[in-house]
Amino acid sequence: MNCQRVHDALDDGFTSAGIDVAADVHVHLEACAECKAYYDELTAMVELLHPLDNLELTPNESSTLMAGLEKAAERTDRKRPVYQWAAAILRPAMAVAMVMIIMFSAGPNLPGLLVLDADMENLEFSQTETEEILSYMINDNVDLVPELIDPGDAAYITGQVTSAQAEDIFDDLSTEEINWLMDNFTLEI
Amino acid sequence: MLDRAINGDKQAFTSLVRQYQDRIFGFIMRMTANRESALDLTQDSFLAVWQNLPGFRRDSSFSTWLYQIASNKTINHLKKAKREVPLADNYDAPTNSAGPDDEYERKEQELLLTQALTALPNRQRLVFNLRYYEHLKFHEIARMQGISVSAVKTSFAEALKKLKTRLGGK
Numbered sequence: 001m002n003c004q005r006v007h008d009a010l011d012d013g014f015t016s017a018g019i020d021v022a023a024d025v026h027v028h029l030e031a032c033a034e035c036k037a038y039y040d041e042l043t044a045m046v047e048l049l050h051p052l053d054n055l056e057l058t059p060n061e062s063s064t065l066m067a068g069l070e071k072a073a074e075r076t077d078r079k080r081p082v083y084q085w086a087a088a089i090l091r092p093a094m095a096v097a098m099v100m101i102i103m104f105s106a107g108p109n110l111p112g113l114l115v116l117d118a119d120m121e122n123l124e125f126s127q128t129e130t131e132e133i134l135s136y137m138i139n140d141n142v143d144l145v146p147e148l149i150d151p152g153d154a155a156y157i158t159g160q161v162t163s164a165q166a167e168d169i170f171d172d173l174s175t176e177e178i179n180w181l182m183d184n185f186t187l188e189i
Numbered sequence: 190m191l192d193r194a195i196n197g198d199k200q201a202f203t204s205l206v207r208q209y210q211d212r213i214f215g216f217i218m219r220m221t222a223n224r225e226s227a228l229d230l231t232q233d234s235f236l237a238v239w240q241n242l243p244g245f246r247r248d249s250s251f252s253t254w255l256y257q258i259a260s261n262k263t264i265n266h267l268k269k270a271k272r273e274v275p276l277a278d279n280y281d282a283p284t285n286s287a288g289p290d291d292e293y294e295r296k297e298q299e300l301l302l303t304q305a306l307t308a309l310p311n312r313q314r315l316v317f318n319l320r321y322y323e324h325l326k327f328h329e330i331a332r333m334q335g336i337s338v339s340a341v342k343t344s345f346a347e348a349l350k351k352l353k354t355r356l357g358g359k
Contacts, residue, residue, distance in 0.1 A: 041353070052215075052299060069235055
């Protein structure tokens with residue numbers, strides 16, 4: 001085992017639980033002063049980083065969290081699993097890399113409503129529908145972090161998905177839903 | 190328990206929250222360095238979990254999915270927060286039963302660490318937290334963030350290098 005592989009193994013095994021490496025790495029460490037020094041350096045880092053290992057809620061904070069959640073959950077409907085359909089209609093199209101560009105802007109006089117600008121056409125979505133869209137994208141690992149949108153502000157979301165990710169997403173969509181998606185989003189293939 | 194929570198059992202969901210609340214709070218606290226924000230974001234994250242559980246498809250483990258939601262909430266918060274003072278200046282550790290000297294020393298150590306962590310760029314901080322403190326695998330972080338494993342490893346290595354420098358290591 002060479003030194004570079006040992007360094008990589010040490011980096012890979014370095015967590016707050018210590019440095020977890022295979023037995024052959026330890027054998028190398030006994031014979032290599034340079035790698036042993038790096039191992040000791042990482043071990044010292046584990047000690048230095050230890051104070052932030054377990055940051056816990058106080059009992060009061062935990063109670064506040066549970067009470068707040070209970071209250072919020074009562075006011076909030078659960079999302080239905082709207083995107084769990086089977087479909088194959090777009091499989092061929094999704095075989096290539098795809099970039100999905102979605103623009104949102106808030107209607108100036110419509111607090112609570114968002115306007116989806118697809119091809120610069122104003123399409124209004126309710127807050128619930130918008131949340132469903134965002135939730136769908138977040139849950140399906142699309143590479144984007146949606147900006148939360150304040151009424152009156154303009155914002156945009158750009159998501160880039162690879163062909164593999166696109167297949168994963170569209171595997172579970174029905175024809176109806178894919179049509180909806182195609183109608184309402186700008187899809188650049 | 191997860192199946193029951195997915196099917197709307199609030200008691201099962203409460204058990205899930207109790208099981209994961211400290212991990213999620215700790216993760217967000219290390220990201221934001223602000224106790225009040227961390228508590229709010231923890232609540233927001235679990236509320237999003239409750240709302241979205243019916244659509245949870247088990248493509249990843251529940252805990253990875255939970256970290257993904259918490260990561261998104263936290264990064265959104267960090268992006269939105271146009272801070273005029275550094276995060277670490279707002280750092281507020283909880284009090285505990287230790288003596289005043291111990292308590293002072295502990296808070297000093299936490300502050301030093303928090304300053305070092307919050308000085309990292311968001312992605313490096315996120316990757317370091319998820320890997321080092323939360324023990325997620327590199328490929329899980331890569332999938333969660335939609336980036337390559339090598340990009341995750343590079344972010345982690347960069348973060349580690351900066352932390353070593355800032356914390357007085359080599």
